[in-house]
Every structure is written in C-alpha cells, then in structure tokens.
Amino acid sequence: MNRSNVLLLIFLFVLAIGWGIVYWVFFADNVIGG
Known part of the structure; x- marks a missing residue:
C-alpha cells in the first residue's frame, strides 16, 4: 500500500x-429526552 x-x-x-459518536449522542439524547 502506498502513502x-x-x-x-x-x-x-x-x-x-x-459519525458513530454523533449518531450515538443523538440517539441517546432522544431516548433520555423522551
């Protein structure tokens, strides 16, 4: 493989x-927020 x-x-x-972190934070916020 080259550089x-x-x-x-x-x-x-x-x-x-x-994107995984952004999706996880968004999903967790929706669950906690109701």
Whole structure:
C-alpha cells in the first residue's frame, strides 16, 4: 500500500468514528429526552 491509500483509510476510519459518536449522542439524547 502506498502513502495515499494509508491516509485514505485513516481518514475513512476517523470519519466513521465521528459519525458513530454523533449518531450515538443523538440517539441517546432522544431516548433520555423522551
């Protein structure tokens, strides 16, 4: 794998984690809020 592929995988990994956190916070807030 070259450098660009590694950077792309890292970017996608961070992006997936970010969306996961946003989705979890939104879901938890909806459950707690009723």
